[in-house]
Every structure is written in C-alpha cells, then in structure tokens.
C-alpha cells in the first residue's frame with residue numbers, strides 16, 4: 504500500500520513508504536505506508552502493540568527504520584538528527600505530559616521555540632541586541648498562541664498549578680511555538696472527561712485551520728477520532744490494515760474484527 508501521487512500534483516506533507524522497524528526478534532512495523540495531506544487531520548488507530556508509537560518514534564527519528572523512507576513535503580527526514588526534527592517542521596505531544604513545574608506557563612511554552620533561540624549564549628556575546636530581540640520576538644509569538652488558546656490570563660502562573668485539561672492545552676501551545684507544519688498528537692484525550700474531550704477536539708480543529716496544520720492523531724477515543732479526522736489509517740500487528748474516511752473505517756469488517764468490535 505505505497506503512497507501514490509494523487510492526480511499527479513499531490514505532495515503529502517508526510518509520506519511514509521514501506522517502513523519496517525524491528526527490535527531484536529520483534530517486528531514492530533512491517534512494510535507500513537501512510538500519508539498525511541496538507542491541512543489534513545489523519546487518525547492512526549489500532550490495537551495495543553499495533554506499532555503506532557513506534558511509527559511516531561520513526562517520524563521523529565527516535566527510532567531508525569531498517570527499511571523504507573519517511574518524507575516531509577518531499578524531503579527525506581528518516582536520517583535526520585533528533586535535534587533537527589523540530590526545525591524541519593515536526594512537533595509532537597507525548598502520552599505523558601511534560602510540565603516544568605517551576606516554570607510559568609509562558610516559559611513552559613517558550614521551551615517549544617528553543618530551536619529558534621539555539622546558541623543564545625554565544626550570540627548574546629557577539630550580538631547582545633540581536634539575542635535580546637530574538638527572545639522578545641519569540642515571547643510575542645508565544646503570547647499570541649496563549650491568547651488564541653484562551654490561556655493569556657494564565658501566562659504567569661506555574662505550569663504545574665494548572666488543572667489537567669489546561670496542562671494538555673499548554674502542551675499543544677508548546678508544540679505550536681515550534682511553528683510546525685506537521686503536528687503529531689500521541690493519545691491526547693487520555694485522562695480527559697467526555698466534555699473535556701469535545702472541547703479538546705474543537706481546539707484541535709480550530710488550530711488546524713488557523714495555522715494551516717497537518718495533524719497525525721494517535722488515539723483510542725473513537726468518538727474523537729471519528730468526529731475529528733478527515734481520514735484514518737489503521738495498523739494491526741505492525742502492518743497496514745486499512746485506510747479511509749471515518750465512515751469507511753467504521754464499517755470496515757477487518758477493522759471491526761481486529762479493533763473496533765461490533766458496538767462501535
């Protein structure tokens with residue numbers, strides 16, 4: 504199931520072709536292919552152990568595939584250094600929230616833009632005004648993100664004093680501070696109540712449009728996946744099981760048997 508160019512002009516933001524990853528004797532990914540188009544929200548679902556997290560790790564170069572290619576807007580990224588991934592346009596949130604408790608919300612979010620301020624000490628010595636101006640620019644960008652996410656009033660409070668749903672929102676803000684073209688969300692609905700999940704879905708949809716983002720969402724919360732995603736990719740036992748629009752996936756017999764069950 505290789506990623507094909509659609510109507511000759513289709514250049515996906517993310518194109519993974521025939522990717523395989525094994526850990527010793529465990530074949531975590533076996534020849535999987537997947538694409539995410541510009542401005543698209545794609546779901547990646549499948550049973551536990553299907554290879555979803557391994558796939559995200561391969562995109563962010565935390566894991567090196569033994570075979571296959573991963574391209575971002577046509578450029579191969581599978582051999583990039585981990586530290587360069589954010590600068591190439593990929594941001595990620597993790598299953599476990601990373602809050603730096605002693606830092607304010609603003610500072611927590613500014614960490615997402617650290618690649619733009621890299622080498623600040625050296626630059627500050629050579630060009631103190633330039634380093635200061637750059638930090639000011641990043642701060643302004645982050646303030647505008649917090650404003651968009653309805654968190655402007657919280658910018659000076661400690662990150663760890665926020666209730667859980669707002670910490671999740673702060674994670675999204677931090678990812679946006681990197682100004683990605685591709686955002687990877689790893690089980691963002693975990694631990695949220697039903698109402699909070701709906702609110703979170705609305706937020707993701709808003710930022711997709713306002714920031715022209717492409718999003719790959721790993722999630723077990725089927726209500727969120729089905730309502731938010733334009734397309735869904737399904738992995739099973741490290742392989743592609745199906746890809747399609749939510750209504751196609753919901754009624755796909757193989758997906759029902761392997762993952763959704765008859766009640767979905």
Ligand SMILES: Nc1ncnc2c1ncn2[C@@H]1O[C@H](COP(=O)(O)OP(=O)(O)OP(=O)(O)O)[C@@H](O)[C@H]1O
Pocket residue numbers: 526529530531549550551552553554555556557558
């Ligand atoms: N570092 C590792 N060393 C050995 N095996 C691993 C490693 N990482 C993942 N695996 C194995 O690879 C397979 C795929 O795991 P992965 O975590 O990618 O699945 P998943 O779809 O994300 O599952 P879940 O929904 O439970 O998070 C599993 O059999 C897992 O045990």
